[in-house]
Amino acid sequence: MDISRFRIAFVGLLSLSLGAFYAAVHAHAQNGGTQTAAQAPQSETRSVWDGVYTEEQAKRGEELYRKECASCHGDTLVGGGGAAPLTGGTFLSNWNGLTVGDLFDRIRKTMPQGSLGKLNKQQDADVLAYLLSFNKFPAGKTEMPKQVEFLKEIRFEATKPDAK
């Protein structure tokens, strides 16, 4: 699979620097909000249960994951040896109560371990989309943004909140 082709398609669709910003705003509007994500009060921020990535994005992320991550974290994301699990109890407890942005930060700062900086923000956002997809958080209609400030407004909640 030619990963760059996807990326080009994506860039073409949204235009490089502002795309994710609009995506975030758009996503918020879809959830019934009237403010931009950046202005939304804390109580109205989204969580991983609100469809914060698209299936297409998760597919791109899976390709990247298999190429760059699976050799340590495993095909089934269970980790092993020095590599942390990216699914299951330990993973969920590590991130529950934080934000997707915190997880994104961690990936940006330390991964891939042997070739730090190899993936750009868009690619890391795609991998993140795959992690959410693998962990059965629902896909939505808008791509996950690649700006950490927007990702920090998406709460990571291990358990699906009660329907209101």
Add this chain to the structure above:
Amino acid sequence: MFRRKTKIAACLFVLGEVLALLPDAASAQWKPKDTEWPTYAADLAGTRYRPLDQINAANFNDLEIAWRIKTDNFGNRPEYKLEGTPLMVNGVLYATAGSRRAAIAVDAATGELLWIHGEHEGARGGAAPRQLSGRGLAYWSDGKEERILYVTPGYQLICLDAKTGLRMRTFGKNGAIDLKQDDDQEILPDLTTGEIGIQSAPVVAKNTIIIGAAFREGMTPKSMRNNKGYVRGFDVRTGKRLWIFHTIPKKGEFGYDTWLDGSAEYTGNNGVWTQVTVDEELGLVYLPVESPTNDFYGGHRHGTNLFGETLVCVDLKTGARKWHYQLVHHPLWDMDISSAPILADITVDGKVVKAVAQPSKQGFLYVFDRVTGKPVWPIEEKQVEVGTVPDEWYSPTQPIPSKPPAYSRNGVLESDLVDFTPEINARAKAIASKYHLGPVFTPPTESKVDGPLGTLTVGTASGGTNWPGGSYDPETHIVYAFACNACAEPIGLVRAPKTVSDMNYIAGTAGEEVTILRGPGENAGADSPMPPKKRSSGSGYVALNVDGLPLLKPPYGTISAINLDKGEIVWQIAHGETPDVVRNHPALKGTNIPRTGQETYNIGTLVTKTLVIAGDGQITTTSDHPRGAMLRAYDKKTGKEVGAVYMPAPQSGSPMTYMTNGKQYIVVAVSGGAYSGEYIAYNLPAAE
């Protein structure tokens, strides 16, 4: 050149205190005090015990953070897997830390950094199978000179002046020994990338340093041929190699014939990657040996495979074998002997026995007379299931201790499946039906899309007691050990395409593309490009949980107290707060589930005069504490929790304790998830 040394050595403001406390008689042999923590496991007997009681049941809840040291800058990026246990001697705390695996010295009372030493190993460090900060270092003194010893990720043994953090130039070659050399084998393919390393702390007994070896994860090796994990002894003054023990016997040596068809020649691994224990008085060393290549398939190494998964006793002076006991014949379950053997002088049926007790992943505590190697209670060879994987060789029996009883789950039967509600139980059964189930030593199966996908095991790769090991109270003769009681591990084998491995079978799941699992830092280099990996349709992957609930019944993690005079479990408790995903689970609303403990495998315990102390391995948020993990104290007589103090992240390295300036401290390594490595020291507030 990998030996370019970092320029960051030696800040010397500790000198005053260190010199003041040094014994005045230059010739006096140094003797550690029981208020110090001079070696990884507190002492060479592997006890993790100190008879301190300033911190006790009455005041544990009052503990506050005395100091903390973040390890982010001890390396070129932060580390999130800090596993070290520091040492404390003469008011100075020594530890390995950070992604560089730097050695650091800090003031034990204040946490002030005294010196740091790092080795920049370049490509050699980058290719290392066991990276990051490691588990710790060793201290040695003759009463005059003080030395710190540790092994770098690139497998160099470094000897430092404990006062300055500078290399002791008289040791080895300018203060270092290249452990990839003089190892009775050529480390292949070359010294830079040749796979061998170690993450555990060296030990020094009398004047001998003992070093083992570790490799990458052994589930999916590229080849049946690998480097071997021999154990060596070195002179602490000169670095001269004193002896070597061949964990895979060479031709003509005892045990060579347990490898049929000459398979000892090419089979690798079989190292001692965890902590070594020594009885200095008897002059005996206890070596816990891991699995040979590969963890789950032995079709290229027929025979019982000595000294794989064998406890070996060797002479401290010569490395010559005194006795051995193989815990698993022809290893197929990754039951590496994963922690320090524990030396215990016990009284059994009125007779004093100098014993050695070995905790294990499989939940057995094996107890031997440590002089003769004879089991203290009978260990019976029992018939076990013989598998059907093509070309595999099976041992018809395996040794099962008659006492003490298994202290953690080591097999999966239908009765072990989660049953909070009938619906949950039905779904767990549906998942388990895709696997082969059975008691301990049920062999792996070939993975088939139509089932079984593999053998569903527990008490194997990450079960029971792993590298942190147990603790031992020499006054009451009780072993305390954490165990993962629900770390389920599906073991399926798939035929390895020749492009992936020269082995017939490696670990995998039918319907998945066969891939090589590597350790962190092992990159897909240009020399070994991996095919892009795709999940095929009809993927065989099955998540081993029911809507986030672990597949097996709680308790998920336990601490057990085991009386070694009687071979009995005195108490057993669930350790760790009930995970949020369980406590807040919609399907369990209104049900009262007792504390479950946590599904982690890296929790170490500390024993003091009255307490057993261990931290949670997972983050939780409860009405009692904000998002974080708790460091817990239990009454060591009863297992009752008597106090808990907040940690911002899970315990990732085992706690230790010491006294300095009249105050007791507990230091613990925390890290994980979003929280990078940090050593936190707790003590009691000065004012009530």
